[in-house]
Amino acid sequence: MLSTPPSALTFVIALFTVVGCVLYGRAVVSRLWPTPLRSPGVKDIKKGNENTKDGITGGLPDPDPLLQFDLQTATARNFIYANKTMRYPYHQTMAHQPMHINHWIEIDKEYEWYIDEKARVIAEQGKKVVDSLPENDAACGELLEILADYLPKRYPTLFKRESPDSITNVVTGDRFDAVSKLRGVDALLVVSRLVQDDFLMARERLDGKVYLVGGLIAFPGTYLLSETIDKHLEVLHSPVPDFNAKLLMSVERTLKRFRPDQPFERSSWNIMDDRNLFLHNIASSLPDKDMRAEDLWLRIDHQTFRKLPRTNAIIFGVQVSLAFMILAVLIDLSFLPSRPIMRRIEDLADSPLVPLLMEKVHTESAAHLITYKGMPKYGYLLLPYLRKLAESQIERGLVSREDDVRWFREMLEKKGITVPSTQSSMAVPTESERIKAARDGKQL
Numbered sequence: 001m002l003s004t005p006p007s008a009l010t011f012v013i014a015l016f017t018v019v020g021c022v023l024y025g026r027a028v029v030s031r032l033w034p035t036p037l038r039s040p041g042v043k044d045i046k047k048g049n050e051n052t053k054d055g056i057t058g059g060l061p062d063p064d065p066l067l068q069f070d071l072q073t074a075t076a077r078n079f080i081y082a083n084k085t086m087r088y089p090y091h092q093t094m095a096h097q098p099m100h101i102n103h104w105i106e107i108d109k110e111y112e113w114y115i116d117e118k119a120r121v122i123a124e125q126g127k128k129v130v131d132s133l134p135e136n137d138a139a140c141g142e143l144l145e146i147l148a149d150y151l152p153k154r155y156p157t158l159f160k161r162e163s164p165d166s167i168t169n170v171v172t173g174d175r176f177d178a179v180s181k182l183r184g185v186d187a188l189l190v191v192s193r194l195v196q197d198d199f200l201m202a203r204e205r206l207d208g209k210v211y212l213v214g215g216l217i218a219f220p221g222t223y224l225l226s227e228t229i230d231k232h233l234e235v236l237h238s239p240v241p242d243f244n245a246k247l248l249m250s251v252e253r254t255l256k257r258f259r260p261d262q263p264f265e266r267s268s269w270n271i272m273d274d275r276n277l278f279l280h281n282i283a284s285s286l287p288d289k290d291m292r293a294e295d296l297w298l299r300i301d302h303q304t305f306r307k308l309p310r311t312n313a314i315i316f317g318v319q320v321s322l323a324f325m326i327l328a329v330l331i332d333l334s335f336l337p338s339r340p341i342m343r344r345i346e347d348l349a350d351s352p353l354v355p356l357l358m359e360k361v362h363t364e365s366a367a368h369l370i371t372y373k374g375m376p377k378y379g380y381l382l383l384p385y386l387r388k389l390a391e392s393q394i395e396r397g398l399v400s401r402e403d404d405v406r407w408f409r410e411m412l413e414k415k416g417i418t419v420p421s422t423q424s425s426m427a428v429p430t431e432s433e434r435i436k437a438a439r440d441g442k443q444l
Contacts, residue, residue: 056149058260058309063102063154071158071171075421076108076341079300080354081409083267088357088405090365096266096305103265104304105147105195106339107155113427114196114339115172121218121278122192128226129278130188132214136201137184140214142308144187147194148179159194169194188216197339200225210252219277219340221270221299260309265302271378272297274433275426277340282377288436293385294346295432296378301340344430345382347422348389352399352415353408355389360405362386 079085083097122130132140148167151159160168168175176190191199200215209232217225272280273287273296280299281287287296348354362375362383375382393399403411412419424430429437429444437444 056146056309058307060101060261060263063104063150065153065156067156069107069155069157071107071111072109074108075423076106076302077103078419078421079267079302079341080298080351081412081419083265083302084409085267085269085300086354086357086361088360088364090361090369096264099263099265099304099306101263102154104263104306105150105154105197106302107158107196108423110423110426111196112171113425115193117277117426118192118196118218122189125218125224125278128224129218129220130185130192130216131225131229132184132188132201133230134184135203136213137187139201139308139311140185140187140191141180141183142311143199144179144182144191146308147191148176151194167194184214188214192216192218195339204252208252221272221277221280221340222283224279258305258307260307263304263306265304267300267302269301270299270373271345271375271382272299272342273378275342275430277342282374286377287381288432290432290435290439291381292430292432292435293381294344295430296345296382296385298343298345298348299340300343342424342426343422344424345385345389347420347424349392350398350422351420352393352411352417353403353405355386355393356399357405357408359383359386359390 148161151167152161158170160170162168162175163177165180166175166177167179172193174193176193179187179190182190188199198215198217198219200217201213202210203213204210211230211232212225212228214229215225271282273282273291274280275297348358362370362379390399394401399411411417433444
């Protein structure tokens, strides 16, 4: 196992931390979901639009179609603002919110780069990044069916259903037939050609523990699917401060009661030093000696939770993700789409108070939490640069010294400032990468 846990594994960890922290209290649960939590029955599956009769939507409405969607200019939501990803004071919490169906799968201008990069990683790494145990195969097939139903409805200019059991990716030219017949890895390979998201899947077995049983995890960042498959969550979460002792039982108990019509979302963050979403350099090494602070990356993993209506699997999606499947006395959990959304630290220059917020998070949070995030490796680069950005914002009148970082989201609305959308291209090497390549005599 690699030495630094951030990114996707942290993601898996954070996800369950998220679930436990926010759902354990009955008051919190009742506020988010007014109906009692229970396992879904026939009446639940029949609620919603006409498509629920075949178990596809699980009582959720169809997404609103993006008829004028422009793939060349589309940007991801800025999750610094959308999901309370960054917050002060910083502590472990789920920080989740109910999810609108429109936000389950998000596509942006980096789509083709992600799809091509995912194909490259899968071709090179094979079972290290995509695999499924037999007990997980049905959940993989259901995930594909739901995506084949969802994508043409949400993105009708990008995806077509030319026959009832096919899906065509207009962008790549790929057409996939008999999608309802695919299972296991075969289904996941098709998924890899449709969305930017990764999917990690797990299952509760008869011993009452939840085991990772497969998934598509081409962009984990700091670990390998092959190192975690067939291991239970208690083992995987052992490095996380206080998780197993305080949250594990609550998390597992809560996930059993989750319903198909109760999706929610959250996101997590880490600092990375390159564009290698498969395995970041910082997972096992220090940043390059010529690394520029402005070329560090803020990696945000958008995570969504859905329960699959036919198998009762729970889907955790990152834009890496989770799915839970209740079969008789068994429960399958699938960590679904977790797509990392990357922003260079320099992209934050015009995000009011965010540089100061990030500095405070790194300098005033509990030492064991920030150490777990990996700050000892990058802090010497990041912190001085964040202070520089913060001072620049004050000098430009974007913020004042009296502004409270806790209310940086509300400040945008108060001042009538549009949420920043700057998003560096993943296809373009950073200056730090160019310097390193030239020094090493390599071409980018």
